[in-house]
Amino acid sequence: MTMNSTAIATDAVIEQDIVSSNSVYKTNQLNLWYGANHALKNIDLDIKENEVTAIIGPSGCGKSTYIKTLNRMVELVPSVKTSGEILYRGRNIFDKSYGVEELRTRVGMVFQKPNPFPKSIYDNVAYGPRIHGIKNKKILDEIVEKSLRGAAIWDEVKDRLTENAYSISGGQQQRICIARALAIEPDVILMDEPTSALDPISTLKIEELVQELKKDYSIIIVTHNMQQAARISDKTAFFLNGEVVEYDTTDTIFSNPSDKRTEDYISGRFG
């Protein structure tokens, strides 16, 4: 009996390993409703690790809703209902046994508007490690430096770590927010239009950063800027009216789309 269950458990682990060797997220027949509004329809997506996956589409197509479903932030909206499953590293994130805090420790998020806490730069970055129980000052110092270096902002703020995070520019604030997400040592980073509130130079810095980060993290980025998707992503998913119209390598989507609607959208005929 004991032998048997061990064997089954081992099988499950092996199966999980095979899945996780390339897929981080596997979405199967995901549907989502805001009350009566059917916002996501039968979504099937397989997101690979150590790649940048861009999600593009016109306003209201469900791209932000989808990325917020991946770390279940969408559930903060009252009256949300979902069906189908999203497997993160082989495990269904909608399972009752899957703690939402646990999921969000593995999946960091960067939001549309820079949203640092009204605290010092240091405390912003140390916030995640602290809530997960790290109190040792030396370890915290190291995490803060590593995360700020990871977000390519260490040199700009290393002499002003005790200053309020609101005292720096919007583009710097957004990189602090990325550092803050890195500090929880995530596996995946979700970015919801991270440059839409930034000037072109700050945008460029973040785009370069994304290229750097994909060596260590899997990145899923929502953007309304098609050039940005073309510049920085490996795969692109085109969303329209809550459905995935096309999902392929970024090169294929932008040079040789198979669906007429994708072609119309990327050539600027609507949206």
Add this chain to the structure above:
Amino acid sequence: MRYIEQQQVVKRMNGRKIINSIFKGIFMLATLLALLALVILLYRIITQGAGHLSLDFLTNFASRFPEQAGIKAALVGSLWLMAVVAPTALILGVGSAIYLEEYAKRNRVTDFIRVNISNLAGVPSVVFGLLGLTIFVRALALGTSVLAAGFTMSLLILPVIIVASQEAIRSVPGELRDASLGMGATKWQTIVKIILPAAIPGILTGSILALSRAIGETAPLIVVGIPVIIQFLPSGVMDTFTALPMQIYDWSSRPQQEFQVVAAAGIIVLMAFLLFMNSIAVIIRNKFNKRY
């Protein structure tokens, strides 16, 4: 062809400016009237009562003889009352606000609760006095103690504290909440580390204003049956006591003219007390004010 003719605009300009001035005058008059009432009140009280103010007035107990009558029992009693009301009302009020804003799901029941808390803030204080008399004084047999009166006053100001705290919590930007939850923080960690620090100026300002209302309220104390003439200080929350507004009410309702002077002196003490608490509210608000 243009729809707006420049000449017509210029012609009508004078009339618009006159109306603007008229309304400015009306609103200024309204402010001045309110200010005038306050000045008259202060002038009367101070000219009447200032002569009676002395250290003896603060350290004497109440007396049949106006020249010996002091406010010691009432002043200390009011401090005792605050010692019960402040923690009770703050813990219950802020706790309810956190629950309603952060934990409670929005449905018909919680909507009903939300609306009715605001309604409770408008219930006359006499009604709360009757409630206190029934529950605390009689049913729980606390008698006319500091505790019974303190709980009654807490109930009275609870709706105001809840509403003020809800407003303060709601004004914390949602992005901060998202950022914290998005890193795997629990709701409680988010509340303690992000939301409360940002909401505390608003919560404390509202709460201190509510507490100063509790200091000035007379009706609930009368209904609960708090005595007026007391020759000792309470030594615990189960002792009976009297409070500043009770003492003032008693003095001002006596027929002898001399007691009107004593009442005025009592009012000066009460107003100094209120002014002190309100300045604390202002200091706290300025100290904690944070930018977003």
